[in-house]
Amino acid sequence: DVVMTQSPLSLPVTLGQPASISCRSSQSLVYSDGNTYLSWFQQRPGQSPRRLIYKVSNWDSGVPDRFSGSGSGTDFTLKISRVEAEDVAVYYCMQGAQWPYTFGQGTKLEIK
Amino acid sequence: EVKLVESGGGLVQPGGSLRLSCSASGFTFSSYNMNWVRQPPGKGLEWVSYISTTTSDTKYVDSVKGRFTISRDNAKNSLYLQMSSLRDEDTAVYYCARDWGDNGAYTPFDHWGQGTLVTVSS
Numbered sequence: 611d612v613v614m615t616q617s618p619l620s621l622p623v624t625l626g627q628p629a630s631i632s633c634r635s636s637q638s639l640v641y642s643d644g645n646t647y648l649s650w651f652q653q654r655p656g657q658s659p660r661r662l663i664y665k666v667s668n669w670d671s672g673v674p675d676r677f678s679g680s681g682s683g684t685d686f687t688l689k690i691s692r693v694e695a696e697d698v699a700v701y702y703c704m705q706g707a708q709w710p711y712t713f714g715q716g717t718k719l720e721i722k
Numbered sequence: 723e724v725k726l727v728e729s730g731g732g733l734v735q736p737g738g739s740l741r742l743s744c745s746a747s748g749f750t751f752s753s754y755n756m757n758w759v760r761q762p763p764g765k766g767l768e769w770v771s772y773i774s775t776t777t778s779d780t781k782y783v784d785s786v787k788g789r790f791t792i793s794r795d796n797a798k799n800s801l802y803l804q805m806s807s808l809r810d811e812d813t814a815v816y817y818c819a820r821d822w823g824d825n826g827a828y829t830p831f832d833h834w835g836q837g838t839l840v841t842v843s844s
Contacts, residue, residue: 651767659767659831659834664830664832709772709781711757711769713767716767
């Protein structure tokens with residue numbers, strides 16, 4: 611199975627400051643069709659997960675452009691340019707390149 | 723509007739069985755492969771099972787193989803998860819989510835339901 615490793619697991623951030631979450635996979639997430647199937651999810655307290663980013667860097671509808679995804683191969687990053695109060699959540703990366711689909715452990719973003 | 727509504731959760735004793743349902747609306751259910759994902763209380767997300775549009779292909783995480791069965795009824799726009807020989811470690815909120823559809827867009831996990839809580843305890 612592909613192991614997804616996120617860091618940090620806890621991320622205290624001051625409002626208005628940037629934040630960055632790393633996600634590393636144990637194998638390349640480049641599929642045979644040439645696409646890289648890495649997604650990012652946000653789960654606010656008490657809510658269901660919400661997909662933010664798919665195929666490394668594509669925004670889902672309604673996602674603020676302060677969120678951005680980057681990376682390639684086995685090394686990926688989710689960045690928030692300026693953290694807002696509504697960004698308090700747990701963030702997960704997930705690979706969809708190989709069965710079984712696997713998620714990272716989650717990174718809890720809190721306001722400092 | 724895409725909507726997924728899970729139901730069927732509850733308290734069950736170890737070794738017992740439970741059937742979860744997911745009712746889909748707002749999209750052509752029969753055109754989408756589907757998944758179940760679970761989240762133990764206070765913990766992270768774990769993919770559980772997948773089913774193709776025609777039910778010809780199903781997949782399971784190793785920890786539930788032989789105990790859980792995924793199925794669907796396209797006429798009823800519904801997805802199911804039959805869970806048997808339940809263990810304490812199956813306690814979780816269970817979510818249904820779309821996978822790839824036939825329109826070429828990348829839809830895996832683009833919409834989630836509110837989840838249904840399964841508690842396995844004596």
